Amino acid sequence: MKPDFSKGLLPAVIVDDLSGDVLMVAYMDETAYQKTMETGQTWFYSRSRQELWHKGATSGNYQSVQSVFLDCDRDTLLVRVNPQGPACHTGKRSCFFYEVTGEGIKEVQKEKGKKNIFDQVITEIQN
């Protein structure tokens, strides 16, 4: 069994392994997937630049892969990472900083779900 690249690029949901927060979604072709598995860092295929993209190669914000999951249809990847810096090109920790509400779309002020001391204590108890 392997990811199904027959239909083209696959979306990869990048999750912060510590907090569980979704950091970004990017796309992988088979080469990017293989590079990711081989190097333990995230590689994507940039749709805008149409080229292989080693996340962090320019910014230094590499993402260290902790675990990789495939969905039931084998056409979506979920990659849990330890980020070495912000995931977003804007400098924000996560790319999902716009909240859609009944009053429109506004920038999220306080980023949710950041692992805090309570969560860390609980994680310790559980392990």
Add this chain to the structure above:
Amino acid sequence: MKPDFSKGLLPAVIVDDLSGDVLMVAYMDETAYQKTMETGQTWFYSRSRQELWHKGATSGNYQSVQSVFLDCDRDTLLVRVNPQGPACHTGKRSCFFYEVTGEGIKEVQKEKGKKNIFDQVITEIQN
């Protein structure tokens, strides 16, 4: 500001609002997005059936929308939901039940990140 549907369907990452786990990724066109915002339940565009798809209409496993986020490029959605049943058509809670390891791809036995009593207590303390 609104989601950018100019390039076609947008991936929507569906997250369990309670546990923070990624449940599934599906696609929305503008109609599915509007229906989702209007009804407070998830609607998608099924790429295989090529039709609007009200999640749960057949299975009863509706997803009640708690919050919606848009990414920096406005071409990916993140929807936090309270699921009324399994997200996956296989009956599993999450579609991401295959783990890719150095020894190949294997089904995850124990689903990770399920909200347990410890997390619930901490959530109460924080609120």
